[in-house]
Amino acid sequence: MKSVFKALPDKAYLSGINLPGTHDSCTAYCTMPNMSRCQSMTVKEQLNAGVRLFDIRLGRKSEEFFLVHSLATCFSDAENRNVLYFDEVLDNFKAFLKENPEEILVISVKQDRGIMSRGFFPKFYSKYIKGNESEWYLKNENPTLAECRGKMVLMRRCKVWKGFLRSKEAGLDFSEWKDQDGKKKTKPLPVILNKETVATVQDRYGLPAEMKWKECIYPFFEKSSESIGEKGFAVSFLSTAHRQAGKTIFESAEKVNAEFMKYELKKDAPSGWMLFDFPSEELLDKVRESNFEIYKESLK
Numbered sequence: 001m002k003s004v005f006k007a008l009p010d011k012a013y014l015s016g017i018n019l020p021g022t023h024d025s026c027t028a029y030c031t032m033p034n035m036s037r038c039q040s041m042t043v044k045e046q047l048n049a050g051v052r053l054f055d056i057r058l059g060r061k062s063e064e065f066f067l068v069h070s071l072a073t074c075f076s077d078a079e080n081r082n083v084l085y086f087d088e089v090l091d092n093f094k095a096f097l098k099e100n101p102e103e104i105l106v107i108s109v110k111q112d113r114g115i116m117s118r119g120f121f122p123k124f125y126s127k128y129i130k131g132n133e134s135e136w137y138l139k140n141e142n143p144t145l146a147e148c149r150g151k152m153v154l155m156r157r158c159k160v161w162k163g164f165l166r167s168k169e170a171g172l173d174f175s176e177w178k179d180q181d182g183k184k185k186t187k188p189l190p191v192i193l194n195k196e197t198v199a200t201v202q203d204r205y206g207l208p209a210e211m212k213w214k215e216c217i218y219p220f221f222e223k224s225s226e227s228i229g230e231k232g233f234a235v236s237f238l239s240t241a242h243r244q245a246g247k248t249i250f251e252s253a254e255k256v257n258a259e260f261m262k263y264e265l266k267k268d269a270p271s272g273w274m275l276f277d278f279p280s281e282e283l284l285d286k287v288r289e290s291n292f293e294i295y296k297e298s299l300k
Contacts, residue, residue: 002050004288006102009298010146014153015233017145018265018294019106020287021053021275022046023239026067026084029075034248036072038239038277043089047096050284052105053155053273054093057112058086058124065124068113090128093152094135101150106273108174110157121158125168129154138169140194142230174199181206186216188236199233200224205241209255212240217256218263225269234272253277265290 008017024038025046041049059068065086067074074084093105111120129136137148154171164170173193180189180203188202202220204212217238224234238260240252257276261283265271267290274287292299 001048001096001100002285002288003100003103004050004052004291005104005145005149006100007299008145008291008295009300010144010149012145012295012298013142013230014104014106014145014148015142015228015230015272016270016294017273018270018287018290019053019273020050020279020284021055021106021273022051022279023055023237023275023277024057024069025051025054026056026074026089027069027072029078029080029084030069030072031080032072035243036069036249038069038249038253040250040278043092044096047092047105049279049281050288051279052103053108053275054105055108055110055275056086056089057110058120059113060111060120060123063123063127065127070112086128097135097150097152104145104148104151104153106153106155108155108157109171116159118159118161121156121160121170122164124158125170133169136171138171140169140171140173140197142172142197142233174201177201177203180204183207183242186211186219188220191235193233197231197233198227199235200227201235203235203237205237205239207240208242209240209252212238212242213256213259217260221263221265221271224272225266228270228272234270235275236272237275239275239277250278257283261286267293270294 027038028042030036058065067084076082076084137151137153156171157174159175174191177191178189188200191199191201204216220236227234238256
């Protein structure tokens, strides 16, 4: 296991950590792999490699929640025999935190199949959170590391009705997330968590790899530190769904990831949360280790 948080100061805000994450985290084994597979490592392998932000896309049938990437279904084995249910993924998260109580996991939860329902998250809450609230950070506030060590920080991309929110805490509210598809637009968009807290999100997934890096990701990183603070987040997807004819997502990811490896992250300010397709351990180490430079004066 590669520690991301252990040496970092308790008073640092979670938004101020360069957080290594994966896009469509559970797609190592899935149907329609040329169109839908975004990862080569399983969740357990990602945890050991240093991933701390997981993009969880779910479908639901009755009381069962299973991993999907839109129309693609995710599996727990290379032969695609066993559908991957969130229960198994959650067990991996809990086991990791039990063994590494200084670490923190950010879990982004989104309904990614079927009609978007305000009842989806209450069902999820009832099955996976109710009675286990102490295992999660559920406030809609930017926590310090001290407040969420050993916990799963819920990043909720599902809408719920106001009555539910009045009676229960339901995590960082990223539900007002506008789709960022398109072949020309490159600007990030705000996601308002509450009256005081705003996330600047870059998720321009429709751009070709070269354009996405030059006109989208690079400019975002150059300015992202300006968005980060007690009341601000910066979230960047380095993934792209745009594929040239005959090419795979992996080949597009290779181009973006190669540019990222050449890019020098700021040493005096955080750049934000980063979600990758097919990251190497070397790439994840680069994100992880950048924090030790930013916080070198206050490392434990």
